[in-house]
Amino acid sequence: MADNENDHQVKRELKTRHLSMIALGGSIGTGLFVASGSAISTAGPGGALIAYVAMGAMVYFLMTSLGEMATNMPVSGSFATYSTKYVDPALGFAMGWNYWFNWAITLAVDISTAALVMKYWLPNIPSWIWSVSVLIIIFLINALTVKAFGETEYWMAMIKVVTVIVFLAVGVLTIFGIMGGHATGLENFTYKKAPFVGGIPATLSVFVVAGFSFQGTELVGITAGESKTPEKSIPKAINQVFWRILLFYIFAIFVIACIIPYTSPDLLGSSASDIAISPFTLVFKRAGLAAAASVMNAVILTSVMSAANSGMYASSRMLYSLSLDGYAPKYFEHTTKHGVPLRAQVATTVVGALTFFASIAGPKVYVWLVAASGLTGFIAWVGIAISHFRFRRAFVKQGHKESELKYHAKWFPVGPLLALILCIIVIVGQDPSSFVHFDWEKILVTYLSVPLFIILFFYYKIRHHTRLIPLDEVDVEPHKRDEASTEDTTD
Structure with a gap:
């Protein structure tokens, strides 16, 4: 048990502007x-837009539910x-540990990606040096104060927002031929098989890509515990999510679909594992901006560090919360005089570091660890x-x-029910072809996080x-967490 007066509570230092930008920054990466x-290359411009509109609507409903x-x-x-x-203590146990594990593993992925980005400028320096450096920086930011995290995330999110705004302005000028010479208009929406390529299966497969793109928006719920005025800042942050997603x-x-045809080989290389090629870079180059690649690389580095920063914050708070609920050792209830759950943060850093070094020692282990957190x-x-649904x-x-x-969630009960259905479709639709061919290794790598979640759920349910x-x-x-006692909700 900790020994200072700040134990069992974290300081409420996040302001409305922090939460608004965190909600936005969490969804731009x-x-x-x-x-x-x-x-766009998979489903064409029309299919990609439908997928992102559908997933964007789902995320908005989820955020209003969370709000x-x-x-x-x-x-x-x-x-x-x-x-x-509101449901079952076993569900809370499984959700909390699963989410903590996810972010701890994702932290390793982010610092590895940061090293790949740095190789663009300094290819001769070993990758592990950059990864360790980023991990230390992120740890120190989170270890200082809650406000230090909020300010850092605010400015990193601001860089991403400004980049997107500039991109949209340049993109519109390019579409009309004011920049880049040839006006593209909507010609790429009717090019060859566009706007819809591959039919419904291709569009559904892009739902998965869109879903992963929006992950992180739920961070606004985790930051609620450290907001100075949650009753004002949370609704404002969530209400802005819809327009920002749009x-x-x-x-x-x-804009990307208008300027770059879906058949472009550069788009085919645009995956999370190939950070050297960005549609944003392609559009900037098309507009005649020579330094586009270097600038976008810097923005992507900011984005990756922002993800690592948010991951460190979310996972340490989740482990801290698990200890308050009796789901994790009481050791993690301790907070510093600045309200930072430092012990939970150290544990998260250790797991992230071990995962990172596992990727160096054996790629196979790393693949399985990442798979375990994938969904x-x-x-x-x-x-x-x-x-x-149960709360209301x-x-x-x-x-x-x-x-x-x-605060009232929009369109209850349609919102949460629609979100539930779409989430299940996305989870099942990760790789349905692997079931057709009974590729068990591929099935496990793709869906590993689902049986792990089920095991956690039934372990706690049966034991308690x-x-x-x-x-x-x-x-x-x-009521607020620090005003309420922790109750035993088991039978």
Whole structure:
């Protein structure tokens, strides 16, 4: 047990501007800057737009669901805590550990990617030096204060936002022929098999790419526990997500699709593993901007570091929350005088570092570790949808009125149900062909995070004899984590 007065609580230092930018920054990353090209080459401009519009709508509904719960009970554990309180303690246990593990592994992926980006400028320096350097920097930023994380993430997200705005402006000028010479207009939308290439199967496959692109938006729920005014900042941040998704994703995909034909071999190389080729770089070059590659490389480096920064923050808060709920050792309840759960952060860093060094020692081990965390984001989204559905039903059944809620989720119950269905479609649709050919190794690599989640769930359920909490017993009263005692919700 920790020994200072700040234990069992983290400081509320994140301002509205921090949460708004974190919500936006979490959804702008290599998925937009790099992988968006492969989406267009796979399903054509029309198919890519449909996939991103559908997934964008789903993410918006999920965020409004999370916003309703987060304003009612702002906690650092967010959806894992909501799963515990509104559904079943076993679900909260599985959600929390799965999410922590995901971000700890993703941290290793991010620092490895950062090293690849640095090789663009300094190819002769060993990659591990860059990876270790980035890990140390990210650790120190998060170890200082909550505000240090918020400010760093704010400015890194700002760089990404400015880049997208400049890209959209240059793109529009290029489409009309004001820059880059030839006006493309909408000609690439009717080029060869466009706008829809590969039919419904191709469009559905792009749902997966779009879904991964939007992962990270749920971070706004985790930051709720450290917001100064969650009842104001969370709704504002979430309400802005819709318009930002529309502007920064849908419009960006439209611009890329207008300027670059889906048959371009450069788009085929646009994958998360090939950060040297970005559709943004291609569009800037098309407009005649010679330094485009170097500038975009710097932006992608910022994006990767932002992802690592957010990952460190999210995972340490999740482990801290797990310890408060009794799902992790009490050792991790300790916070520094600045409200930072340092022990949880150290544990996360160690796991991330071990994963990184495993990638150096044996690629096979690394592949399996990454596979084990691959679908965790979608599993978290499923948990958010189920928790919100149960929360609202319990809220009404216990005699409360919707007007009592500080923030109302849009289109309930359509929102969470639609999000639940789409998430399941995306999870199942990761690689359906592997089932046709019964490629068991491929199936395991693709879907490993699902059985791991199920094992965690039933382990806790069987050991503690938990049950689905009846609606009239669900705790829907508004309160904050540091004002409430930790209750034993097991049988």
